[in-house]
Amino acid sequence: MKRSKGSATHRHRALPVLLLLLSAQLPRPAVAEQPPWAPGVERALDPSSRLAVGAARVALHNYNFHAASPSGLRALGQVRKATVKSIPGVGQKCYLQFTTEDYRSRENAGSCLATVLYPKKKSPPAVNIKCINTKDQKQIQEEDNRLYQKLKRQTKPITGSNIPDSFGNIEPALEPVWALAVAGSSYMMWEKSTEKVGYFMTQVKSVKQWMRKDDSLEFDYVILLHEMPTQEMISCHMRLIWLPGHPLKVKYTCDSENHRLEDGSGMESGSAAGIIREREENF
């Protein structure tokens, strides 16, 4: 996928076609997975199936990263419609319609249309996503600005650990820092996801602010990602730079985990330690 530059807008070139396809009445398969399917044929997916739900989550990771908004984070509500097409030599493409909730409050946040292409070759899924906003965007921006100002006002570098703690508590002062971690982690989770492997951000193990002379906020994180279905906790080191209204800058490296599943699926997670994945945008 061509990386977008500039502000966080979402692709919607494929949208008219997407809408047409989703509105078509497609037959339901008897069993969710039954290889081999004829290439190029789009088939309906059970909206509860892990392929559909997993793809929706990947689309949302992409959305949350590009939105770069700690106040505007979304979680998956329900998948309403899903289809998948096998593209020979390229990969599997999912077409999705799903509802979303506010990441924290679980309030309805509007629905999204998305396509997720899982490439055959090991590389990040390609995502197109467009969402409706039930929350006033201006309000979200104002909340982001408020968070930003609160953090900017700190004269000493912000530090923290175990956010949330064992009991699920997040200190109110550290909530923005946690929310930024979710936004930044979304980049890592998007890149690492495949049809078979998915992620959730579990905890900020530690955070340390790097004071900057310019207007941006910079944080150094150790993040724990919950990997499915291996159930592993993957530790990642993430450097994040944020300025409201601008794309997030994220650099990361995750601990290598080499857990093969005993079903020949050849699923290996994590990147080799020492390789830094970089995602920088020019403002």
Add this chain to the structure above:
Amino acid sequence: LVDESMPKQRSHRQIPEGYNYTEYHPMEEIYKWMTQIQESNSELVTQHHLGKTIENRTIYYLQISQPSNKPKKIIWMDCGIHAREWISPAFCQWFVKEILQNYKSDAMIRRFLQNLDLYILPVLNVDGYIYSWEAERLWRKNRSPYMNGTCYGTDLNRNFNSSWGSVGVSYNCTSEIFCGSGPESEPETRAVAQFIEKKKTDILCYLTIHSYGQYILTPYGSTTTPPSNNEELMHVAQKAAAALMGKHGTSYKVGSTSSILYSNSGSSRDWAHMIGIPFSYTFELRDNGTHGFTLPSDQIQPTCEETMLAVTTIIDYVDQKYFPGGAVMLTSGTLVLLHGCLKETDLV
């Protein structure tokens, strides 16, 4: 300690006296709670020794049984097979509390307690649970030492004898889904399996409580071949999910583990169904990933309230199915007897 001062209409505020069901409790407190629950409700509750953990701790279950001459069938529910899933033991404790507080006043509970005994195991993986409190919050497995004590823990939910070791597992102890050295290699697994095997002809329903993800999962995880009673299992699960959603609007996904979650062998729920327990379900409680395992305690009450509705929907269905139209199991023999006695008998 049952808080009997609780009014019949559930208030949102927890009355300060007694055990706090809206907080997470360490194992020592749960052990004390079990003893107190039995002492305060001895006419209904007995505490039983199920077995020992690898670190030699005792695994207890509670039996809730209405005294009666009738033979009863059994509903089994276990919590805390995975250490880090703290909302699970919290739910088992809540469930027991609710039953004991409402069995006299709630018609549905009263009805099913006439026919069914409830066996509740609040914490299966005791060692792991303690470890998640004292050492590593996100620990999952038990604390079985392998490789000369250089590696610890079997995933108990991969250790049952249901297509053991075939899919969705690791043979490496360092993995979170290590299935153990063989089926039922772990004492915790054996404790549960031996007991359920012994009682299987009387067990109608096997429930196992996990988190997170918001699912009601039907068999199987080890294969995509549906169970023989799939339609009915799905129908009841959907009823339960609908009841759950009615409380706080939380949506649960319903389906077989292999189709909506992931493939895995050696699960307790698969094993229970495979040995003949017809209504076998795995619950994955709140949330959907925002907090995951570290669900804040202010969500304990709403989670438990909604899950209670789902579980009682299932128990009620099972009760109505096997004990239709009254507190008598209708075999052809009793049907004749009933007919004759109808005038005199007060059928509750």
